[in-house]
């Protein structure tokens with residue numbers, strides 16, 4: 486057993502009281518929680534579940550997925566508090582059964598579903614909010630799949646980060662526990678043709694994307710090239726700044742139907758469109 490798993494088992498024993506405070510019941514014994522496949526069960530505290538859903542700004546129409554859903558606390562709280570459809574994927578059949586009983590007790594079985602399965606096999610691409618309490622390594626293993634999810638999907642991880650993907654937000658709750666939020670960025674890497682910039686016709690925008698950040702250059706044929714750094718992508722929203730003839734410009738727009746559409750310097754007369 487590796488160090489990581491041992492730490493989790495110690496944590497689980499320490500949290501045994503907490504587990505019952507969450508959603509354990511008379512049919513569930515803690516020994517049943519040890520068969521977790523990649524990591525064993527340690528429950529997210531209800532307070533933290535609320536904070537995670539709050540930082541994800543859950544709203545009507547969202548579909549919340551919790552990967553490795555344990556006793557179901559996050560999907561159940563999402564359904565109770567926000568009345569949104571929620572799904573838990575869990576490998577341990579005893580925990581799946583417990584979470585279904587918990588959903589019934591909470592009277593949300595009509596909008597909450599628990600699937601028995603492996604998070605590395607099951608499809609969760611429908612999610613608009615994805616919650617995790619797994620571990621740095623498992624988050625990292627899931628990262629390529631998460632980055633291909635719909636732009637704007639909010640991903641919240643209890644305690645653990647996702648190596649090389651800087652969180653968009655960090656939250657710390659009153660007891661010192663921490664969670665991280667990432668917003669899946671639109672994929673805009675590559676070459677775009679801009680029209681609408683006054684005095685700058687037929688501009689090419691070359692984007693070099695690194696998750697939610699990008700560097701880029703604007704060029705006009707073989708003429709002058711303007712380089713910029715620190716472009717930001719938040720879901721579909723795109724923004725960057727550049728300097729042209731000693732003047733500072735900012736662009737704010739969004740990816741819509743395969744086009745980047747937006748405004749320069751928030752000026753409604755300076756509407757620009759970029760196509761691949």
Ligand SMILES: C[S@@+](CC[C@H](N)C(=O)[O-])C[C@H]1O[C@@H](n2cnc3c(N)ncnc32)[C@H](O)[C@@H]1O
Nearest residue numbers: 521523524526527528529553555576603604618
């Ligand atoms: C730390 S617990 C978190 C439980 C729940 N998400 C929460 O926040 O309360 C991790 C859960 O992932 C489950 N798990 C581990 N590996 C899994 C896998 N490959 N597929 C599905 N579930 C898995 C474990 O059984 C455990 O319930």
